[in-house]
Amino acid sequence: MNNIFSGLHVGLRALETQRKSLDVTGHNIANANNENYNKQRAIHKASYPYTAPGLSNHGGAGQFGTGVEIEQVERVKDQFINSQIFNETQTSGYWEEMQRGLEKVEYILNEPSDSGIDSSINQFWNSLQDLSNNPSDDAARNMVRENAYNVIDSFKSVENQLNDYKESINDNLSNAAADINNITNKMADLNKQIVSVKGSGQNPNDLLDERDALYKDLSELINVQSREDAQGNLVVSTQGLQLVNGSDAYELETKGNTDDNSIPRMEDQLIHSRTGTEIKPTNGKIAAWMEMRDEKLDFYAGRLDKLAETMVTEFNNQHQAGYDANGVDGGNFFEPIDNSSNQSVIAQLDLTAAIKDLENGLDKIAAGNKNIDTFVELDTLGNNLSGNYQIEVTENTSNSDQLDIVINDTDGNEVYSDTGINVDETINLSVEADGGISVDTDPAVDAINDFTLTLNKEGKRNITLDKSIGNGENANALANIFNSDEVIEGASLEGYFRTIVTSVGAESSRSQQMKNNQDVVLKQLTTLDRSISGVSLDEEMANLIKYQQSYAAAAKYINKTEELLDSLMTIV
Incomplete structure (x- = not known):
């Protein structure tokens, strides 16, 4: 029974x-x-x-x-494959954001285009070429000034966009810290439930799936390590600092590098709230953001600053070597860069007040050549002089450290001579009514017929006292600054900028390749994982x-x- x-x-x-x-x-x-x-x-x-x-x-x-x-x-579940997926997810998150960031820098540089720095430099160069052909044309001079403004605006636009991108990265960090805190709090709550279920002798399978999914999301943001204790708690840490331990979660927060609210927070830090320790991730999306913000953007901004400073220095030096429309020595075209300033070089870019002046600014552009670095330097002192002469400077027969000078008119007649002149000594002369030349007896008072000569070394050449605005040679020399080699790190200014653009492009291409590689690796691991852990409808039927x-x-x-x-x- x-x-x-x-x-x-x-x-x-x-x-x-x-x-x-x-x-x-x-x-x-x-x-x-x-x-x-x-x-x-x-x-x-x-x-x-x-x-x-x-x-x-x-x-x-x-x-x-x-x-x-x-x-x-x-x-x-194959825990080994699962662990590999978590590790590769961190690397995949890093390269995804690094590629996205470099792509953003490419977009900011906007090259090649009709509105970027390279285009504005080319337009400036073209206007200088036009000025060299028509140095007395106010329209040509105005185009030089306007295109100089365009160059400045192009540099500043790129810098502003790079700074805006830095600020957006700080926003990303704040949002990511909030996401991490949300994930770790959920994981801590799941730990409590899992331990309770395991304590009753059952397997909390669905809860474990949910916790693994959260850990994968966390791995995409920041490099983390984990271990499971005897009770079933998942202990999560980053750089030796715990984020989750049992039912406790330790939050992260972002903090600016300055307490002065008037200064933009350009480098927010990630802080462990319990210990106050700064966290510097080595993998995941946050690591890419920080590297982009603290290294990549600063590197490219620094190279642009160097380009801008070299352009200003070289252009000003050459501009000072010419005559303006009034026959006066050229001054600075751009405002000189103050390296002691808290502002970046690009932020300081501006034209001088003399060039910006609406009434006389165009006349201050030094398009004419005043024969600097020749054996003799001519300065007409701004006077409206005329006349062509031949100057011959020879070594003094009595003293080899001194020079003699003879000036002849176009017919070969001697109109002035002097001996025993020291090297680099300036002599003050005047043009007579008949075209002859005499010593300026009162050099302290500038007369309308005065000019000076500075003797540098021996030589013979023809000179003109006509205003040098007519030859445009200095405008041509100013244009040559942009395409002459050996101006900056063995390259021209334009060539140097192109190396910046190609460098960003090369890094972006490499990041894209690394991202693609990680996608393939992660896809293979996921496929392998799904073949083991995924649901097969045929098998279930x-x-x-x-x-x-x-x-x-x-x-x-x-x-x-x-x-x-x-x-x-x-x-x-």
Whole structure:
């Protein structure tokens, strides 16, 4: 009689086990499209036998089985592959943001284009060429000034956009810190639930899936390490600082590098709230943002500053070597750069007040050549002089450290001579009414017919006292600054800028390649992981049929057992 009733229990256990197995299969099918879900499997085992060995037991057939039960609902997961996915996710996040950042810098530089720095430099160069051909044309002079403004505006536009990008990175850091805190708080809460479920002897499979998904999201942002303790808590840390320990989460915060609200926070730091320690991630999106902000952007901004400073210095030097429209020595064209200023070089870019002057500024552009670095320097002192002469400077016969000078008119007649003049000495002369030249007897008073000569070395050449505005040679020399080699690091100004652009392009291309490589690696690992842990509908349909048939067979077994019981009761 007992054996018949035990048969009912065997059948009931079989029904319950197959039904629960069908529930597990249904749960798998329901989550077939959940990328964070790992399939589960019901592990069957024989339930504890009916009789245990003992002295009171008869020596018959031995123990009788009591059926089947579910030992556990197993989560199918390869932890080694899972760990690799987390590690590669960090690297993938880094290269994704690095590529995106360099692409942003390429967009800011906007080359090649019709509105970038290179284009504005070319337009400035063209206007200087036009001025060299038409130095007396106010329209040509105005184009030089306007295109100089365009060059300044182009530099400042790029710098402003780079600074804006820096600020946006700080915003990203603040948002990322909030995201990290949200993730770690959720993980701490999940730790508490998982420990509770494990304490009851069950497997918290869905909770573990949720915690793994959060850890993957965290890995994409920052390089983290983890370990699981004996109770089932996931302990998460970065750079030796804990973010999650049991049900406790330690938040991160961003802090500016200055307490002065009037100064923009250009370099926000990531701080561990519990210890106050600064965190400098080495992988993940945040590491890419910080490297972009603190290294890449500063590097390219520094190179642009160097280009701008060299342009200002070289252009001003050459501009001072010419005459303006009034025959006066050229001054600075751009405002000189103050290296002691807190402002960047580009922020200081501006034209001098003399050049910007609306009434006389165009006349201050020094397009004419005043023969600097020749054996003799001519300065007409701004006077409206005329006349062509031949100057010959020779070594003094009595003193080799001194020079003699002879000036002849166009007919070869001597109009002036002098001896015993020191090297680099300036002599003050005047033009006579008949075209002759005499010593200026009162050099302290500038007369309208005065001019000076400075003797540098021996030589012979023809000179003109006409205003040098007519030759445009200095405008041509100013234009040559932009395409002459050896101006800056062995390159021209224009060539140096192009090296900046190509450098950004090369880095962006490399980052894109590294991102693509990481995508391939991560895809392969994910495919491998899904082949093990992912839900296969074909496999689940086979399990569905298997468990359904087992359930039906168990039901038939119960029916047969019930028939036996009915027969027995009839006999009784």
